[in-house]
Amino acid sequence: MSAMLSVEEARARILAPLRPTAAEIVPLAEAWSRVTTAPVLARLDQPPADVSAMDGYALRSVDAGSRRVIGSAPAGHPFAGSVGPGEAVRLFTGSFVPEGADTILLQENATRLEDEVEPTEPVREGLHIRRRGQDFAVGDILVAPGTRLDARAVGLMAAGNHAWASVHRRPVVAILATGDEIALPGDPIPPGGIVSSNAHALAAMVRARGGQPLVLPIAADTREAIASAAASVRGADLLVTTGGASVGDHDLVQPGLAEQGFVLDFWKIAMRPGKPLIAGRLGDTAVIGLPGNPVSALVCAVLFLLPALDVLQGLPAAPPPVSRARLGGRLAANDHRADHLRATLHIQDGVTVATPFPRQDSSMLRVLNQAGALILRAPHAGALDEGAEIDVIRLDILGI
Amino acid sequence: MSAMLSVEEARARILAPLRPTAAEIVPLAEAWSRVTTAPVLARLDQPPADVSAMDGYALRSVDAGSRRVIGSAPAGHPFAGSVGPGEAVRLFTGSFVPEGADTILLQENATRLEDEVEPTEPVREGLHIRRRGQDFAVGDILVAPGTRLDARAVGLMAAGNHAWASVHRRPVVAILATGDEIALPGDPIPPGGIVSSNAHALAAMVRARGGQPLVLPIAADTREAIASAAASVRGADLLVTTGGASVGDHDLVQPGLAEQGFVLDFWKIAMRPGKPLIAGRLGDTAVIGLPGNPVSALVCAVLFLLPALDVLQGLPAAPPPVSRARLGGRLAANDHRADHLRATLHIQDGVTVATPFPRQDSSMLRVLNQAGALILRAPHAGALDEGAEIDVIRLDILGI
Numbered sequence: 001m002s003a004m005l006s007v008e009e010a011r012a013r014i015l016a017p018l019r020p021t022a023a024e025i026v027p028l029a030e031a032w033s034r035v036t037t038a039p040v041l042a043r044l045d046q047p048p049a050d051v052s053a054m055d056g057y058a059l060r061s062v063d064a065g066s067r068r069v070i071g072s073a074p075a076g077h078p079f080a081g082s083v084g085p086g087e088a089v090r091l092f093t094g095s096f097v098p099e100g101a102d103t104i105l106l107q108e109n110a111t112r113l114e115d116e117v118e119p120t121e122p123v124r125e126g127l128h129i130r131r132r133g134q135d136f137a138v139g140d141i142l143v144a145p146g147t148r149l150d151a152r153a154v155g156l157m158a159a160g161n162h163a164w165a166s167v168h169r170r171p172v173v174a175i176l177a178t179g180d181e182i183a184l185p186g187d188p189i190p191p192g193g194i195v196s197s198n199a200h201a202l203a204a205m206v207r208a209r210g211g212q213p214l215v216l217p218i219a220a221d222t223r224e225a226i227a228s229a230a231a232s233v234r235g236a237d238l239l240v241t242t243g244g245a246s247v248g249d250h251d252l253v254q255p256g257l258a259e260q261g262f263v264l265d266f267w268k269i270a271m272r273p274g275k276p277l278i279a280g281r282l283g284d285t286a287v288i289g290l291p292g293n294p295v296s297a298l299v300c301a302v303l304f305l306l307p308a309l310d311v312l313q314g315l316p317a318a319p320p321p322v323s324r325a326r327l328g329g330r331l332a333a334n335d336h337r338a339d340h341l342r343a344t345l346h347i348q349d350g351v352t353v354a355t356p357f358p359r360q361d362s363s364m365l366r367v368l369n370q371a372g373a374l375i376l377r378a379p380h381a382g383a384l385d386e387g388a389e390i391d392v393i394r395l396d397i398l399g400i
Numbered sequence: 401m402s403a404m405l406s407v408e409e410a411r412a413r414i415l416a417p418l419r420p421t422a423a424e425i426v427p428l429a430e431a432w433s434r435v436t437t438a439p440v441l442a443r444l445d446q447p448p449a450d451v452s453a454m455d456g457y458a459l460r461s462v463d464a465g466s467r468r469v470i471g472s473a474p475a476g477h478p479f480a481g482s483v484g485p486g487e488a489v490r491l492f493t494g495s496f497v498p499e500g501a502d503t504i505l506l507q508e509n510a511t512r513l514e515d516e517v518e519p520t521e522p523v524r525e526g527l528h529i530r531r532r533g534q535d536f537a538v539g540d541i542l543v544a545p546g547t548r549l550d551a552r553a554v555g556l557m558a559a560g561n562h563a564w565a566s567v568h569r570r571p572v573v574a575i576l577a578t579g580d581e582i583a584l585p586g587d588p589i590p591p592g593g594i595v596s597s598n599a600h601a602l603a604a605m606v607r608a609r610g611g612q613p614l615v616l617p618i619a620a621d622t623r624e625a626i627a628s629a630a631a632s633v634r635g636a637d638l639l640v641t642t643g644g645a646s647v648g649d650h651d652l653v654q655p656g657l658a659e660q661g662f663v664l665d666f667w668k669i670a671m672r673p674g675k676p677l678i679a680g681r682l683g684d685t686a687v688i689g690l691p692g693n694p695v696s697a698l699v700c701a702v703l704f705l706l707p708a709l710d711v712l713q714g715l716p717a718a719p720p721p722v723s724r725a726r727l728g729g730r731l732a733a734n735d736h737r738a739d740h741l742r743a744t745l746h747i748q749d750g751v752t753v754a755t756p757f758p759r760q761d762s763s764m765l766r767v768l769n770q771a772g773a774l775i776l777r778a779p780h781a782g783a784l785d786e787g788a789e790i791d792v793i794r795l796d797i798l799g800i
Contacts, residue, residue, distance in 0.1 A: 076581025181476025
């Protein structure tokens with residue numbers, strides 16, 4: 001057993017050996033939230049030609065006075081001829097500007113009479129024309145590799161003429177809850193037992209962050225049961241266990257995994273809630289062993305599992321996003337462990353205020369559920385007064 | 401045609417007639433991000449009895465000195481007897497506290513010798529015991545109706561012994577792109593044509609916000625094609641059209657929908673980008689007609705479609721979330737239209753800085769894609785210097 005690690009060291013050691021999943025091709029319509037494996041290049045110019053930015057008339061700025069309207073060209077129906085001296089073509093937003101014309105006369109600045117149109121305002125060369133390739137040109141990088149595709153990126157890929165996306169496969173994350181005392185929701189509860197909640201919350205987190213959860217049957221508190229479950233997940237990208245991660249007589253995750261012949265690390269991390277954490281590898285499958293306590297398990301998952309899911313999907317190794325807030329209350333000086341205080345968030349005078357719950361007991365799942373954020377307290381941080389600037393991890397934004 | 405509406409009025413008029421979808425039952429494992437229709441009540445006490453918060457020994461605080469260890473009770477295996485004078489029972493985190501015992505002696509504060517255990521620190525009544533129902537008690541409301549279920553709420557429902565969730569059905573949102581000039585990505589592009597991007601970006605937004613997109617075939621610029629598409633979506637909760645929403649000769653969405661005999665509103669909204677917006681109802685299907693311009697369509701979707709999706713899922717009617725930021729650059733005074741400037745976001749000295757792109761042309765999809773936020777500029781807002789406090793809509797958080 002090594003000495004107490006900091007949260008940052010532990011995260012670095014968990015993330016370092018992880019490799020992004022390989023590529024797969026998905027239809028663009030299903031690519032939302034997936035992470036690209038390669039640059040996406042524009043396959044055409046946008047706009048594809050000089051086009052009108054408004055409804056109006058294409059004409060020559062050198063001419064003067066009334067012009068003869070020689071045709072009309074809605075978007076998608078380009079005018080076949082060209083605009084000569086004293087001529088104009090009726091255009092609409094997105095219509096190609098016909099050859100010969102060099103400006104657009106807005107329809108609200110024109111008087112139309114039969115086949116004649118006369119400007120009521122002066123025209124000037126180049127007005128209201130969007131130039132070919134103004135948004136992007138063939139070969140431009142529209143989306144960089146390692147980008148999580150949001151709705152706008154999906155639109156941009158479509159505009160660049162992509163019907164498919166090359167993305168990292170969803171990491172398969174096996175989730176193993178251990179313990180004689182836990183039962184699935186709705187199933188008979190053994191005497192002295194409780195209902196399993198960690199596996200289901202973790203599965204939802206994995207889904208929220210782009211992974212594919214694989215919830216294993218609950219393993220009894222025997223080495224054999226844990227070893228057998230571990231053997232069943234070869235090929236998964238990550239195995240997450242909850243419970244039995246300490247070193248008590250009944251903490252069998254370590255010896256159970258060890259029976260599979262794999263080298264495992266075991267750490268105590270200088271953090272609260274949570275402390276013992278198993279990390280290591282079972283063949284190609286990375287392993288993170290979380291505490292059984294629901295709040296500890298979920299806070300550790302925010303700090304270590306979410307970043308691991310990002311790295312497995314081809315995103316950079318990074319801590320969960322931290323925001324600034326003001327402290328709504330006072331805090332005593334912290335001890336040697338990094339603390340993660342469950343807190344409510346509210347907006348006051350446009351500023352985000354985070355107020356810690358009075359009860360921080362790590363068994364209080366309901367308090368975690370009501371929390372909008374975790375207040376970050378560094379080891380040995382000093383006491384703080386109300387209104388102090390603090391760092392928080394916003395849980396609401398993470399979908400967890 | 402009515403006078404120019406404000407963004408707020410337009411949103412209120414779009415949202416007012418919307419009704420949440422009915423309930424469906426989904427397995428808890430698939431309930432993440434869905435919105436509850438009813439309160440979720442705890443079906444048991446948590447913890448189910450007084451339990452030990454640590455590994456140690458249950459004993460009586462009135463006794464003194466060494467105790468005889470009469471048994472051991474791992475979590476899930478409650479001790480059958482009771483603890484009498486001078487007795488102790490070995491416990492672990494989560495073990496039920498046996499009858500007779502009133503405190504937990506931590507194992508690190510105990511000397512164990514054969515069947516005897518002696519405290520090395522004084523014990524005090526009630527220490528290290530989590531009381532029955534301390535987290536929640538039978539009948540407590542764990543999750544309120546109208547809550548979007550995050551991973552923690554899924555965990556809490558599991559802990560409360562729920563295997564199923566009653567949630568609002570995913571609103572079905574039909575998406576209709578119109579225009580002779582547009583083609584699906586990868587399909588042959590007609591002369592003067594471009595590739596359809598709005599429908600795919602909107603479908604991703606609908607998916608991101610919990611709806612079920614239904615992308616219709618592209619409708620040609622004829623009343624008949626639009627009317628026929630409209631007739632095909634009876635039963636959808638919402639129809640979103642893009643393109644042809646203005647009043648030009650080739651803007652046929654209004655007359656096309658009108659052929660189905662339905663009353664439609666048409667508004668000009670005092671906003672930029674975007675201005676014309678169609679709203680109304682086709683029988684039970686609400687209709688929002690967005691501009692064809694990609695940036696206008698997506699900005700209007702953020703302002704009107706996302707809130708509509710929320711209301712259809714049983715969430716309160718609300719504008720998209722607004723955050724504070726500092727202005728990175730200067731802004732001229734605004735005209736009479738609410739503006740939504742595409743801007744980058746970066747953090748400087750812990751403060752979020754939003755810097756508008758120099759080019760705000762509403763055809764620039766690539767600029768929208770690179771934007772982290774929309775800077776909100778109220779009608780007639782005055783000029784601003786660098787560093788001014790501004791309101792932004794963070795696009796990165798919305799997953800769009």
